[in-house]
Amino acid sequence: MTMKIGIVEDHFINRKIIKEKILPYEDIQLVIEAENGEHFFDLMKDLRKEDYPQVVLIDLEMPLLDGISTISLSSIRYPAIKFIVLTIYEDNDKIFDAIKAGASGYLLKEDRAVNIVDAVTNVIEFDGIPMSPAIARRAMKLLSGITQKNIPLEKIEDYQLSSREIQVLKEIVSGNNPAEIGEKLFISPNTVRTHVNNIYKKLHLNSRAQVISLAHKNNWI
Known part of the structure; x- marks a missing residue:
């Protein structure tokens, strides 16, 4: 089964590294590559629905429209698309904001190619929520003390x-x-x-x- 993937990352070198990790896998098809959230939405307008990415690997810190806002808006506009955050950050606030916005996974950019592809497969086939081990530990501690009333909202x-x-x-x-x-x-x-x-x-x-x-x-x- 071919898995349609998107990448949203503002740094060219980082996009290149991500592509070099995932494209050797013959069941991966890159259908969209954007520099930030605004660019992503502009490119999506030109895609047929059957060509939409199933999973988008997305950075958090980007100009014009960041990863959190892009995920949140996409959960309304393109609810079938899953997002896996691919970042260098292990910051608690960013982890929580990504989960709250609707991210389906949270990996570190340093993760190996096989881990990224496994995470994509997990999300598509099993509706899983893959996380790097370090991120998962932080997320469990973070969510264990959270109640609905103190969930931060977008302004x-x-x-x-x-x-x-x-x-x-x-x-x-x-x-x-x-x-x-x-x-x-x-x-x-x-x-x-x-x-x-x-x-x-x-x-x-x-x-x-x-x-x-x-x-x-x-x-x-």
């Missing part, structure tokens, strides 16, 4: 929405249409639609339902 400010766009977003989540939003905010329906399009672009989403889902997921409203 709306992280998406650089303007104050007006935040107002429009709140009205969208409340179920109001452009005419109703315009009347309430004293702007025209066309201006509302412009704000809505900007919100979709900044959140890398493409429907009202997806925007509402993300807002409720992070308790923005």
Whole structure:
């Protein structure tokens, strides 16, 4: 069975190393290679659904749109795609944020090729959550003391929405249409639609339902 893989990593050398590790395996097919989250979403627009990656190996620290935000948005926009974090970090906050965002695995970049490919297979065939041993130990200690009430949420400010766009977003989540939003905010329906399009672009989403889902997921409203 051919496994369709994506790579999202901002450093060319690191992408090259990852490819050199996984591409010798004949059942691996690289279908997307992106420099950051924004680049990933741009490239996904050009792919047919049957060509979507099944698993994406993703870095955390990237410009424009980082790994955590990319995973979180993809869980809404492309729920069938699994993400395995491939990073140098063993930081507790990053581990937790990745798990909370919806990551299906967390490996270190220093892991051997066979471990990475095994993790991809585990995620695709068994819906597993593979982790490097060092990461797994940290994750177990971290999660053992976590309760639902103190789970950190993504901040709306992280998406650089303007104050007006935040107002429009709140009205969208409340179920109001452009005419109703315009009347309430004293702007025209066309201006509302412009704000809505900007919100979709900044959140890398493409429907009202997806925007509402993300807002409720992070308790923005």
